[in-house]
Amino acid sequence: MFGDAAAYEGYMGRWSRLLAPLFIDLANIPDGTSILDVGCGTGVLSFAIAERRPHCRVVGVDVSQEYVGYAVSRTPPGVQTQFEVGDA
Numbered sequence: 851m852f853g854d855a856a857a858y859e860g861y862m863g864r865w866s867r868l869l870a871p872l873f874i875d876l877a878n879i880p881d882g883t884s885i886l887d888v889g890c891g892t893g894v895l896s897f898a899i900a901e902r903r904p905h906c907r908v909v910g911v912d913v914s915q916e917y918v919g920y921a922v923s924r925t926p927p928g929v930q931t932q933f934e935v936g937d938a
Contacts, residue, residue, distance in 0.1 A: 855920035859892045866891075870898035881905045888938040889913075893921030893931065900929045911936040 873895070879885065882905040887896045890910030900908045910933045912918050921933045 853914075853916065855892055855914070855916045858917070859894075859920065863892055863894050866894035867898070870895050871902060874899055874902050879903055879906065883907075885909070886911065890921060890933065891917050893917075893924065893933060896921070896931045896933070897924075897926060897929055900931045901926075904930070908932070909934065911938060913937050 879899060881903040883903075884907040885899055885903075887899070887908065887910040890896050890912045891914075893910050896908050896910035899906060908931045910918070910921060910931060912921075912933075912935065915935050918933045918935050921931075925931055
């Protein structure tokens with residue numbers, strides 16, 4: 851499953867979408883800052899940050915080319931995010 855972005859999204863993405871808004875509020879992320887989402891997977895948290903904090907610069911990084919490609923292909927219209935393959 852962890853080598854298959856669509857399977858990962860189906861398994862983990864649904865939970866991440868539910869928890870991301872709560873996490874963003876808990877983290878008290880101010881709008882207008884730069885955010886690095888290390889281990890971004892398929893991009894769910896990155897998208898949620900960009901949607902809830904539209905003036906933030908959001909960059910997602912993951913070691914999986916497949917996950918990053920999936921995130922790039924699923925970026926909602928108007929959501930300003932950037933995804934890169936990398937290791938932290």
